Amino acid sequence: MLLLILVLYIAPNLYHSKGVVIKRDPAIEQQIAALFDNEDYNKDKLEEIISPDSLKMFVFDPNKIDSIGWKKLGLSSKTTHTILNYRNKGGWFKDTGDIRKMWSLKKADADRIIPYISIEEREHKDYPKPEWLKKKEEIPALASIDINKAEAEDMRNVPGLEYPLPYKIVYYREKLGGFLQIEQVKETAGMNDTIYQAIRKYLKIVPVLVKKININTATDDDLSQHPYIVRNIAKAIFIYRQQHGNYKQVEDIKKIVFLKEEVYKKIAPYLSITD
Numbered sequence: 167m168l169l170l171i172l173v174l175y176i177a178p179n180l181y182h183s184k185g186v187v188i189k190r191d192p193a194i195e196q197q198i199a200a201l202f203d204n205e206d207y208n209k210d211k212l213e214e215i216i217s218p219d220s221l222k223m224f225v226f227d228p229n230k231i232d233s234i235g236w237k238k239l240g241l242s243s244k245t246t247h248t249i250l251n252y253r254n255k256g257g258w259f260k261d262t263g264d265i266r267k268m269w270s271l272k273k274a275d276a277d278r279i280i281p282y283i284s285i286e287e288r289e290h291k292d293y294p295k296p297e298w299l300k301k302k303e304e305i306p307a308l309a310s311i312d313i314n315k316a317e318a319e320d321m322r323n324v325p326g327l328e329y330p331l332p333y334k335i336v337y338y339r340e341k342l343g344g345f346l347q348i349e350q351v352k353e354t355a356g357m358n359d360t361i362y363q364a365i366r367k368y369l370k371i372v373p374v375l376v377k378k379i380n381i382n383t384a385t386d387d388d389l390s391q392h393p394y395i396v397r398n399i400a401k402a403i404f405i406y407r408q409q410h411g412n413y414k415q416v417e418d419i420k421k422i423v424f425l426k427e428e429v430y431k432k433i434a435p436y437l438s439i440t441d
Contacts, residue, residue: 223360225284228259239279245270259285263328281326281364310370313345326364331356341393343377343436353393378438381419382412394433399425413439 221240228249231239236246248270259265262283266276311321313335321332331354338354339345348371352362379389381403389400402422407413416437420430 223279223282225282226279227284227286228265229253229285239282241271241275241279245272245275259283261285262326277358278360280328281361284325311368312372313339313348313351313369314372314374324365324368326361331361338393341391343379343392344374345371346376346435347371376436378436378440380440381416381437382407382439392433392436394436399429399433415439 221238223239226235226239233246233250236249237243241249245268248268249265252268262280262285265271265280265283266273311324316336318332318336321327321335322329324332334356335351335354342350345351348366348369351357351369352359379392381389384404386397386401386404389395389403390397395403399422402425403419406419406422413419416434416439419425419437420427
């Protein structure tokens with residue numbers, strides 16, 4: 167009886183095994199799964215190869231711009247999703263620097279888009295501000311900043327000029343001895359062309375007597391402190407004076423054989439022979 171029961175139990179399995187047999191290949195299944203898992207990753211990789219220089223930047227409010235707008239600014243799908251998810255959960259960008267809090271946003275992308283951020287103040291729909299308070303809080307149009315006189319605090323309201331750039335501009339100006347052209351601001355450490363183009367309209371320059379270095383008294387160490395005078399040029403100016411006596415005019419440094427004309431034109435306005 168037990169033998170008969172065993173045969174009846176096994177027989178259906180033997181019959182079906184000859185019917186439909188499904189062969190599974192773990193390797194192929196793993197490859198297919200990987201394709202789906204990497205779909206978003208591959209999209210991000212394709213987006214990353216887009217050159218920032220080919221993008222047309224525009225002013226935007228990070229609290230209002232949609233996914234299409236973020237992608238036009240060159241952000242990846244992953245970063246766009248992170249930002250929109252933050253906003254959907256009640257997040258609000260109060261200041262231009264808040265965008266850096268998005269963990270998936272690259273520093274280079276943040277530096278590139280921040281100068282174009284313009285945030286409208288959020289007003290509670292149930293408690294709108296009275297007109298007298300709105301007028302009181304109106305900020306007058308930003309006056310042009312004289313880059314030869316302005317201190318770091320004077321530059322803090324320039325849109326796109328974030329800390330610590332105002333301090334770096336002042337520091338560079340002091341080392342230089344004063345700006346002769348507005349374009350020299352671009353030479354400030356940490357400044358890039360995108361930021362410069364965004365702040366350029368707020369800058370002006372009033373001609374001043376720049377601080378000059380006396381090439382008849384300065385040591386090679388003194389000369390090399392100037393941003394335009396590299397160490398070997400500073401040493402050559404010093405040694406030539408030691409060998410030939412004091413310079414009669416600044417142009418005499420052109421007698422140094424390896425001093426190129428373009429270098430001379432750049433450094434000459436910051437040199438003197440006065441006592």
